[in-house]
Amino acid sequence: xxxxxxxxxxxxAARFYSVQxxxxxxxxxxxxxxxxxxxxxxxIGAVYNNTEFGMCNISLFKxxxxxxxxxxxxxxKATDRALAANWPIDRIxxxxxxxxxxxxxxxxxxxxxxxxxIVEFIDVANAxxxxxxxxxxxxxxxxxxxxxxxxxxxxxC
Numbered sequence: 001x002x003x004x005x006x007x008x009x010x011x012x013a014a015r016f017y018s019v020q021x022x023x024x025x026x027x028x029x030x031x032x033x034x035x036x037x038x039x040x041x042x043x044i045g046a047v048y049n050n051t052e053f054g055m056c057n058i059s060l061f062k063x064x065x066x067x068x069x070x071x072x073x074x075x076x077k078a079t080d081r082a083l084a085a086n087w088p089i090d091r092i093x094x095x096x097x098x099x100x101x102x103x104x105x106x107x108x109x110x111x112x113x114x115x116x117x118i119v120e121f122i123d124v125a126n127a128x129x130x131x132x133x134x135x136x137x138x139x140x141x142x143x144x145x146x147x148x149x150x151x152x153x154x155x156x157c
Contacts, residue, residue, distance in 0.1 A: 013056035015102060015124050017044060018064040022098040025069075032069050036062060068105035075104035075149075082144035095128050096138070103142050107149045114146035
């Protein structure tokens with residue numbers, strides 16, 4: 001079988017790794033420092049599903065993780081408000097939680113236009129979800145979150 005390996009740019013790889021790291025932190029209870037070290041030493045550069053996530057933008061990876069941890073309560077509240085009633089963030093799939101937290105953190109960083117962040121994290125979600133059925137949910141939640149978080153970021157400036 002001849003499978004081609006798709007290469008991903010360094011910022012996209014940083015987003016992918018940040019979702020993995022947040023998921024791992026939630027399930028293992030490991031500190032952010034331990035998880036960052038593990039990713040730098042063992043995971044970055046691996047191949048997943050015929051996609052090579054070579055070197056990533058380490059700065060973006062660390063910025064997303066640090067802000068996701070620092071502002072988790074704010075990001076989770078924005079996610080809760082973006083989700084349908086009766087589906088708080090603690091009831092959704094842990095992978096989706098990690099996606100929303102990482103995307104929310106990047107939105108708060110304010111270095112990337114919100115629409116680009118949304119598209120990038122839909123691509124990340126596509127790598128983790130077994131089918132495309134969850135992608136409209138990811139798109140809708142991230143769109144609502146981006147409006148709320150950009151308003152919060154603007155108000156704090």
